[in-house]
Amino acid sequence: MDLAGNVLAGFQVSLQPINLLYAFFGAGIGTLVGVLPGIGPAGTIALLLPLSLGMPPVSAIIFLAGVYYGSMYGGSTTSILVNIPGEAASVVTCLDGYQMARQGRAGPALGMAAMGSFIGATLSIVGLMLIAPLLAGVAREFGAPEYFGLVCLGVMMLVYLSRGSVLKSLISAVAGLILSFIGQDLFTGDDRFTFGVVELKDGLGLVPLFMGLFGITEVLANLEAPIRRQVYDARLKNLFPTAKDWLDSRGAILRGTGIGFFLGILPGGSAMIASFAAYAAEKMFSRHPERFGTGVIEGVAAPETANNAAAQGAFIPLFALGIPPNVAMALLLGAFVLHGIRPGPLMMEQHPQIFWGAVTSMYIGNAMLLVFNLPLIGLWVRILKVPYKMLFPLILLFSVIGALSVRYSPFDVVVMILFGAIGYVLRKMEFEATPLVLAFILGPMLEQALRQSLIISHGSFTIFFTRPIAAVCLGLTLAIVIANLVPLLRAGRKVIAAQETGD
Amino acid sequence: MKARLSIVASIVVLVVLAVVLSRSPLAAAEKYPVRPVELVMPFGPGGSLDLQARALAAVAMQHLGQPFVITMKPGAGGTIGTAHVARSKPDGYTLLLTATGPMSISLQLEDTGYTKDSFIPIALLNLTPPVVAVRTDRPWKTLEDLLTHIRANPARVVYGTTSVSGLTNLANHMLLQGAGIQASLPTVPFKSVGDQLLSILKGDTEYMVQIHSGLAAYLRSNQIRALAVLSEKRFPVMPDVPTAKELGYDVVASQWMGVLAPKGTSPEVVDTIAKALGKMVKDQSFVTMATKMDIPPAFLQPAEFQEFLEREYQKYGVAIQRAGLKKK
Numbered sequence: 092m093d094l095a096g097n098v099l100a101g102f103q104v105s106l107q108p109i110n111l112l113y114a115f116f117g118a119g120i121g122t123l124v125g126v127l128p129g130i131g132p133a134g135t136i137a138l139l140l141p142l143s144l145g146m147p148p149v150s151a152i153i154f155l156a157g158v159y160y161g162s163m164y165g166g167s168t169t170s171i172l173v174n175i176p177g178e179a180a181s182v183v184t185c186l187d188g189y190q191m192a193r194q195g196r197a198g199p200a201l202g203m204a205a206m207g208s209f210i211g212a213t214l215s216i217v218g219l220m221l222i223a224p225l226l227a228g229v230a231r232e233f234g235a236p237e238y239f240g241l242v243c244l245g246v247m248m249l250v251y252l253s254r255g256s257v258l259k260s261l262i263s264a265v266a267g268l269i270l271s272f273i274g275q276d277l278f279t280g281d282d283r284f285t286f287g288v289v290e291l292k293d294g295l296g297l298v299p300l301f302m303g304l305f306g307i308t309e310v311l312a313n314l315e316a317p318i319r320r321q322v323y324d325a326r327l328k329n330l331f332p333t334a335k336d337w338l339d340s341r342g343a344i345l346r347g348t349g350i351g352f353f354l355g356i357l358p359g360g361s362a363m364i365a366s367f368a369a370y371a372a373e374k375m376f377s378r379h380p381e382r383f384g385t386g387v388i389e390g391v392a393a394p395e396t397a398n399n400a401a402a403q404g405a406f407i408p409l410f411a412l413g414i415p416p417n418v419a420m421a422l423l424l425g426a427f428v429l430h431g432i433r434p435g436p437l438m439m440e441q442h443p444q445i446f447w448g449a450v451t452s453m454y455i456g457n458a459m460l461l462v463f464n465l466p467l468i469g470l471w472v473r474i475l476k477v478p479y480k481m482l483f484p485l486i487l488l489f490s491v492i493g494a495l496s497v498r499y500s501p502f503d504v505v506v507m508i509l510f511g512a513i514g515y516v517l518r519k520m521e522f523e524a525t526p527l528v529l530a531f532i533l534g535p536m537l538e539q540a541l542r543q544s545l546i547i548s549h550g551s552f553t554i555f556f557t558r559p560i561a562a563v564c565l566g567l568t569l570a571i572v573i574a575n576l577v578p579l580l581r582a583g584r585k586v587i588a589a590q591e592t593g594d
Numbered sequence: 595m596k597a598r599l600s601i602v603a604s605i606v607v608l609v610v611l612a613v614v615l616s617r618s619p620l621a622a623a624e625k626y627p628v629r630p631v632e633l634v635m636p637f638g639p640g641g642s643l644d645l646q647a648r649a650l651a652a653v654a655m656q657h658l659g660q661p662f663v664i665t666m667k668p669g670a671g672g673t674i675g676t677a678h679v680a681r682s683k684p685d686g687y688t689l690l691l692t693a694t695g696p697m698s699i700s701l702q703l704e705d706t707g708y709t710k711d712s713f714i715p716i717a718l719l720n721l722t723p724p725v726v727a728v729r730t731d732r733p734w735k736t737l738e739d740l741l742t743h744i745r746a747n748p749a750r751v752v753y754g755t756t757s758v759s760g761l762t763n764l765a766n767h768m769l770l771q772g773a774g775i776q777a778s779l780p781t782v783p784f785k786s787v788g789d790q791l792l793s794i795l796k797g798d799t800e801y802m803v804q805i806h807s808g809l810a811a812y813l814r815s816n817q818i819r820a821l822a823v824l825s826e827k828r829f830p831v832m833p834d835v836p837t838a839k840e841l842g843y844d845v846v847a848s849q850w851m852g853v854l855a856p857k858g859t860s861p862e863v864v865d866t867i868a869k870a871l872g873k874m875v876k877d878q879s880f881v882t883m884a885t886k887m888d889i890p891p892a893f894l895q896p897a898e899f900q901e902f903l904e905r906e907y908q909k910y911g912v913a914i915q916r917a918g919l920k921k922k
């Protein structure tokens with residue numbers, strides 16, 4: 092009842108011409124930042140923060156929020172076209188997106204990414220409006236044991252991400268885990284595997300690592316066979332997803348929205364994890380999981396929908412609790428603070444025009460993004476026609492700038508080049524880089540949550556069974572292990588599948 | 595196609611030029627400052643030091659005659675950026691905005707590549723005290739209640755911190771030692787104040803010691819209760835909360851922020867910057883921003899700041915020894 096009035100009041104704020112303009116500029120800058128690998132939304136918001144000080148508070152939030160969700164649109168572009176994720180949240184989009192581009196279907200892939208993003212984001216905003224106050228409670232239920240359960244579940248899903256041999260992806264994941272040990276131990280303050288290198292105290296950077304493994308490796312691998320490109324130049328006519336694409340993707344988009352929204356709300360959950368989870372889920376639900384990674388449209392729709400849904404969901408803990416779930420949100424919190432507003436339980440009462448104005452502007456911003464992203468597809472696709480001799484140096488240049496921009500450290504450039512070489516060797520030996528990156532991200536979360544839980548419980552493992560959310564997650568993890576390991580069960584599943592298709 | 599490519603190429607060239615130019619500004623100095631001054635901020639984006647740097651940059655031009663260009667150099671608890679400035683040319687064009695951790699604590703724990711004598715203090719900008727806090731519905735109404743609870747349950751009370759070798763954890767050690775509690779508590783480290791707060795609100799950890807500005811919103815909305823503030827005098831932002839000192843525990847700590855220059859910077863330059871900073875922290879727009887951040891400005895001149903730093907160094911040195919966080 093109150094909701095309608097609030098939404099209306101919100102639109103009165105967000106539809107003011109000046110705020111429309113800010114939403115447009117924010118989303119536009121975000122898209123650009125998303126397209127450029129290495130330059131992330133967090134760094135951009137930091138740069139734009141001083142600029143926003145001169146704006147009225149609502150406009151500043153509308154503008155900076157636009158940069159954040161706008162970047163989720165752009166991130167898929169380079170993933171699909173050149174196999175370099177524009178954002179961390181688009182890493183998994185490379186798997187099928189780039190294969191689609193190789194088959195001459197870059198247009199439908201980009202189109203589906205944009206449409207999925209729009210649907211995921213707008214549905215997520217509805218969720219944000221309806222249940223921001225209620226869901227704040229759910230986020231609060233997540234303590235260390237719950238995270239441990241959730242991450243365990245995520246690690247098990249990792250197995251589904253791999254294309255090739257299970258053994259090789261396990262080896263790759265373990266390598267990622269070992270790499271994640273590098274750096275200062277949060278619990279004792281001791282250095283682990285830093286060998287006295289100061290730059291390693293905070294661990295290896297995620298950005299140089301994945302730009303090396305995905306970007307540099309891709310360039311190296313393509314240098315071997317430069318002629319292949321010509322093949323799909325000719326077939327770039329169909330720029331939009333076909334009816335069959337839509338049919339194939341509808342489940343992925345709906346599930347991606349749900350997964351993204353939920354993972355976005357959790358503190359510590361991020362658009363990146365959401366995209367991995369959605370891809371893994373789609374592979375599980377699919378009737379042809381073996382075709383994932385060869386260029387199926389669901390493999391693009393799921394992660395791109397999920398990361399946008401998560402990006403919108405991430406506003407919930409910030410708005411409702413005042414707790415930023417990621418760095419970009421932490422910067423947005425900074426922007427609020429500089430304007431004298433504390434996000435949190437009191438904000439919706441004290442500054443309703445800011446909350447509702449910002450939320451409704453996200454609708455408008457997403458609609459704008461869709462409108463100007465669809466026509467851009469034709470332009471992006473033409474980048475594929477740029478000859479390799481021009482494209483590769485540019486990719487390398489942007490990669491170096493990107494690695495450098497994280498903390499202005501030449502060390503990170505060295506790390507990136509090193510992992511480019513490692514990635515090339517891994518690819519030659521048919522190891523997947525994705526499990527490595529995922530383990531690198533999830534490993535520290537797993538370790539922290541485990542150790543935190545055990546300190547809280549005074550060393551007792553029962554904490555994982557007495558807390559319901561943790562118990563359910565660990566139960567599901569166990570179920571996946573059993574389903575995979577017991578051949579009898581697997582055989583049984585095949586029989587059922589055969590019966591279904593037989594009917 | 596060619597045209598588009600040349601646009602891309604020229605953008606790249608512009609970006610590279612911009613980076614190069616901002617790094618090596620045109621040389622030669624007449625009367626300091628003749629070009630923008632680089633202010634190195636050794637922590638990540640969005641933190642209170644970052645916001646402070648941006649608030650300073652907003653008023654630098656009118657009081658210094660040149661803008662502050664903020665360079666973020668995060669890593670290893672602020673020591674990477676701090677070491678970078680220690681190695682920089684002492685010409686007044688590279689300054690450091692730093693805080694308690696890198697200047698008074700980290701360098702006593704490990705080899706950071708600089709000592710307290712690698713810098714010339716210019717000005718202290720603010721001091722914010724740590725607060726001992728619990729969830730509002732917990733039965734402990736005073737600091738004494740909490741300490742009694744800890745004494746009654748030795749090594750059972752779970753405490754959350756954001757850095758085991760950081761300022762707030764040292765302050766907690768100092769408090770427990772002052773109260774004669776020898777047993778070490780189960781200590782859960784968190785990556786951020788947000789996580790630390792969530793565990794307090796959820797009830798997984800029982801109490802916390804954290805800098806006031808990070809907790810201000812939660813104190814105001816009455817979700818957590820401040821039992822004591824660890825400052826010399828009561829903190830003006832919350833005058834009702836007693837200091838630990840007046841409750842009989844002589845524990846004083848603070849998160850301070852200040853500007854320093856590399857050793858060898860000329861006294862004239864230091865004086866010029868100190869005077870300008872003195873005006874900046876009184877600038878109405880800076881005061882407004884600082885107040886909104888819950889970090890009220892304070893100010894110490896170079897000489898006073900030098901003495902202050904000396905005392906801080908000694909104080910945390912003793913605390914580190916007693917806490918058993920040995921110097922390497």
